[in-house]
Amino acid sequence: MTDDATTGGRENVTVLGLGPMGQALAGAFLDGGHPTTVWNRTAAKADVLVDRGAATTRTPAEAVARSRLVVICVLDDAAVRSILDPAVGALRGRMLVNLTADSPTRAREMAAWAEHNGIDYLDGAILTPAPTMGGPDAVVLYSGRRAVFEAQLPTLSVLSDPAVYLGDDPGRAAAHEVALLDLFWTSMTALVHAFALASAEGVTAGELAPFAKGIATLLPPIIDDTAANLDRGEHTADVSNVRSAAAGIEHVIDAADVHGIDTSVLRAARSIVRGAVEDGHGDDDLSRLGDLLAPVPAR
Numbered sequence: 001m002t003d004d005a006t007t008g009g010r011e012n013v014t015v016l017g018l019g020p021m022g023q024a025l026a027g028a029f030l031d032g033g034h035p036t037t038v039w040n041r042t043a044a045k046a047d048v049l050v051d052r053g054a055a056t057t058r059t060p061a062e063a064v065a066r067s068r069l070v071v072i073c074v075l076d077d078a079a080v081r082s083i084l085d086p087a088v089g090a091l092r093g094r095m096l097v098n099l100t101a102d103s104p105t106r107a108r109e110m111a112a113w114a115e116h117n118g119i120d121y122l123d124g125a126i127l128t129p130a131p132t133m134g135g136p137d138a139v140v141l142y143s144g145r146r147a148v149f150e151a152q153l154p155t156l157s158v159l160s161d162p163a164v165y166l167g168d169d170p171g172r173a174a175a176h177e178v179a180l181l182d183l184f185w186t187s188m189t190a191l192v193h194a195f196a197l198a199s200a201e202g203v204t205a206g207e208l209a210p211f212a213k214g215i216a217t218l219l220p221p222i223i224d225d226t227a228a229n230l231d232r233g234e235h236t237a238d239v240s241n242v243r244s245a246a247a248g249i250e251h252v253i254d255a256a257d258v259h260g261i262d263t264s265v266l267r268a269a270r271s272i273v274r275g276a277v278e279d280g281h282g283d284d285d286l287s288r289l290g291d292l293l294a295p296v297p298a299r
């Protein structure tokens with residue numbers, strides 16, 4: 001396949017899905033000088049990219065047929081399949097990079113589907129917001145078929161430089177992503193809960209914000225220490241331990257209960273911490289919980 005591979009030395013790229021992220025990806029490829037074909041279920045979203053030089057087609061199969069490299073980025077992998085199933089004949093022998101966020105299991109299922117249909121598959125996880133694509137802050141992780149990553153590294157580097165390859169397991173990029181989303185969403189839930197509790201006590205969000213940012217600056221060294229403890233399998237407490245965390249969570253629950261604020265997330269945290277204390281880990285560093293929560297040893 002050569003006619004649809006490159007134009008003037010630049011890889012032809014097809015981008016399927018033009019939500020905010022798909023638009024950003026296609027825009028970065030255009031900025032990088034790549035002949036870019038776009039398709040979206042709602043066709044009008046292609047207009048702005050066509051104005052910038054992209055081609056568009058009526059169907060996904062027609063879009064796929066225009067490039068050796070096909071990048072898809074839509075809501076979830078169910079949407080990916082609904083777009084690609086009718087285009088599977090056109091995809092055979094091409095390289096598919098799926099930058100849609102979904103679970104590690106679904107990523108592996110997508111890879112098996114691609115293998116079954118003769119498609120070279122690379123999965124990806126985008127860790128930064130759409131406006132960062134093509135800029136110095138963009139972070140995109142990849143896993144799956146190494147040959148695809150190596151062949152397309154110059155093109156993928158247009159999106160994020162460096163492009164990060166995590167190995168042959170197609171679920172590995174998604175595994176990083178779901179773990180990081182776990183951190184992000186539980187942190188966001190904690191943030192809005194903290195503002196609600198402060199507000200109930202007459203403290204405005206603006207008054208709390210500078211101190212909330214102070215909490216955030218504590219986290220990077222805690223992340224490093226926790227990771228080191230987990231990788232060593234050793235949880236000696238230097239500063240604070242599981243027992244003191246249990247007491248601290250209790251104070252927050254008491255304060256929230258006074259105002260009738262939902263404490264379900266805090267109660268879940270308390271239950272995990274209490275369980276650790278009951279199992280004899282009260283004097284350990286909080287990193288111990290990472291081992292206790294894992295269903296099987298990760299290493």
Ligand code: NDP
Pocket residue numbers: 017018019020021022023040041042045073074075076078079082083099100101102126127128129130131
């Ligand atoms: P969305 O996650 O809202 O996805 C919108 C895209 O999915 C549109 O192209 C939409 O088509 C398409 N779509 C949804 N359902 C279907 C379906 N059943 N059949 C066909 N197409 C469908 O927007 P984003 O572009 O923001 O995100 C795309 C992916 O990128 C997601 O997995 C997201 O988690 C991930 N991501 C996004 C980030 C961001 O900053 N936006 C950051 C990091 C990751 P239509 O226009 O016709 O509705």
